[in-house]
Amino acid sequence: MNKTIIATALAAIIAAPAASAAVQVYQDNTNQFTFGGQLDARLITDQSLKHSPNMVSKGTHVSFNFAHKMSDGWTASSVFDWGFDPFGGKGFTTTPKDQLDTGDSKIKLTSRLGYVALSNDMYGTISFGKQWGVWYDVVSGTDNAVIWGGSADGAYTFSNNGATNGVGRADRVIQYRNTIGDFSFAVQTQLQQDSVDLTAVNMDGNFGPVAPMNVTEAERKDENLLKAAKKQYDKYHLATIEYNNTYGMSASYTLMSDLQVVVGGNIGKFTSTYKDSSIGKSQRTDYIYGLGINYGNLSHEGLYVAANVNKNQWHQADVNGNMLPEAVGVEFYTAYNLGNGLRPYAVFNHLQSNEDYASKAGTVVESKMQYAAFGVAYSWDKNIFMYAEGKVDFSDYKTVKDGNVTKSEGKNGFGVGIRYKF
Structure with a gap:
C-alpha cells in the first residue's frame, strides 16, 4: 500500500482538534476508505445559564475519508464530516456570554467539512470545498481545551465556526498548500457571497436607550438626549453584513523538532446595513492577522505550550x-502529558476592544472578554476519553442602558464529560 495514500487519508482525520479513532473499512493497492467519529456527552453548570446543570453534546460527528492513488505520484482524496446533536434540544455554545443556542428538539445534521483534494509530494496539495481555513493554521495550537477556548483567536466568528468569512471551517474555499523542508505555506480564496443577520447573533435582543459617556447625571435623564443618543447608537452599529470573496494566507517554519512559528492573515470586504434603517449601505473591510508559537506535541509525553496573538478589524x-x-x-x-493517559491543562483567552469603540455611543462602551480555564483529560484507551474543566471569568463590560452606566462581569462555569471515539 502506497504510504502517500495512507498519509493523505489519515491527515484529514487528525487535522481537526478532536481527532477520532479511525477505522479502516477498505484498502487495496489503489484505494483506501476510513470511517471515524465520536459521540460526546457533557454536563455543564454555568452562572450565565438560566437552567443549570445542563446536559449537552459538543463535537459529536461522523467522518468518511477516501483516498485514491493515481499516476505520476498524485493522490486524490475526499472528506465528508457531519456534526449532529444526538440528544436533541438546545445546544451549548462557548461564546463570551456562554448562552444556550436557539433550536428545537429535532436532530439536525450540519456540515463540518466536505472537500476534495489532489496531492503530490513535490507539487503540494490543492483542495476544493468546505475545509479548515488557512487562518486556523496560526491559532490551532491553542484550540485544545475541551469545553472553553477559541473565544479570542477569531476562528469561530458569528457562531457558525467561521464559515462565512473563511477563518474556521470555511465554506466554498479553494486552497493550496506545500512544504519545502522545514518551511510550509498555504494560500486560499473563498468564492461565495453570504450574509449574516447580526440581530440574530445579538445575545440580548433588547438594547434599550443609550447615552454618551461624557454627560452629567441630570443630562442622562433627559428624554430627548436619550433619543438622540439612541439614534447615534443605531448609526454606528450594524444590522446585517453581506460578504463577497475572502482571501487568506499562512506560513510556518519549524525551528527545531518541537518548536514551530506560524504567521498568517485573512481579509474580506462586506456590505453592511445599520440598525438605523434610514442610513444607506456602506462597505467595510474585515481583516485579521497574527502570530502563533507552538512547542511540543500533545500526543507525546511531556510539556506542550502554545500561544498566539492577533489584531483584527470588523471581525x-x-x-x-x-x-x-x-x-x-x-x-x-x-x-x-503524563504518559499514563492523564493530561492536565490550562487555557487563557483575552479579547479587548480599542478606545475608538468606547468613544462611540454604543450600549457596550467597554468590552473586555477575559477568562482562564483549567482541566484534566484522561484517555482510558484509544476509544474512551473523559474530562473535567472549570472556567474562571474575569471579563469586564460597561453598558449604557436606561441612561445609566452599569458594569457587568463574566460568569464562571464547570463541566464534566465523556467521549466515545470510533
Whole structure:
C-alpha cells in the first residue's frame, strides 16, 4: 500500500482538534476508505445559564475519508464530516456570554467539512470545498481545551465556526498548500457571497436607550438626549453584513523538532446595513492577522505550550453581538502529558476592544472578554476519553442602558464529560 495514500487519508482525520479513532473499512493497492467519529456527552453548570446543570453534546460527528492513488505520484482524496446533536434540544455554545443556542428538539445534521483534494509530494496539495481555513493554521495550537477556548483567536466568528468569512471551517474555499523542508505555506480564496443577520447573533435582543459617556447625571435623564443618543447608537452599529470573496494566507517554519512559528492573515470586504434603517449601505473591510508559537506535541509525553496573538478589524463581536471596529486577541494553552493517559491543562483567552469603540455611543462602551480555564483529560484507551474543566471569568463590560452606566462581569462555569471515539 502506497504510504502517500495512507498519509493523505489519515491527515484529514487528525487535522481537526478532536481527532477520532479511525477505522479502516477498505484498502487495496489503489484505494483506501476510513470511517471515524465520536459521540460526546457533557454536563455543564454555568452562572450565565438560566437552567443549570445542563446536559449537552459538543463535537459529536461522523467522518468518511477516501483516498485514491493515481499516476505520476498524485493522490486524490475526499472528506465528508457531519456534526449532529444526538440528544436533541438546545445546544451549548462557548461564546463570551456562554448562552444556550436557539433550536428545537429535532436532530439536525450540519456540515463540518466536505472537500476534495489532489496531492503530490513535490507539487503540494490543492483542495476544493468546505475545509479548515488557512487562518486556523496560526491559532490551532491553542484550540485544545475541551469545553472553553477559541473565544479570542477569531476562528469561530458569528457562531457558525467561521464559515462565512473563511477563518474556521470555511465554506466554498479553494486552497493550496506545500512544504519545502522545514518551511510550509498555504494560500486560499473563498468564492461565495453570504450574509449574516447580526440581530440574530445579538445575545440580548433588547438594547434599550443609550447615552454618551461624557454627560452629567441630570443630562442622562433627559428624554430627548436619550433619543438622540439612541439614534447615534443605531448609526454606528450594524444590522446585517453581506460578504463577497475572502482571501487568506499562512506560513510556518519549524525551528527545531518541537518548536514551530506560524504567521498568517485573512481579509474580506462586506456590505453592511445599520440598525438605523434610514442610513444607506456602506462597505467595510474585515481583516485579521497574527502570530502563533507552538512547542511540543500533545500526543507525546511531556510539556506542550502554545500561544498566539492577533489584531483584527470588523471581525469579532462584543458581548451583545455587535461588531468591534478594532480589537486585539490573545490566547495561551499549556498541557503536560503524563504518559499514563492523564493530561492536565490550562487555557487563557483575552479579547479587548480599542478606545475608538468606547468613544462611540454604543450600549457596550467597554468590552473586555477575559477568562482562564483549567482541566484534566484522561484517555482510558484509544476509544474512551473523559474530562473535567472549570472556567474562571474575569471579563469586564460597561453598558449604557436606561441612561445609566452599569458594569457587568463574566460568569464562571464547570463541566464534566465523556467521549466515545470510533
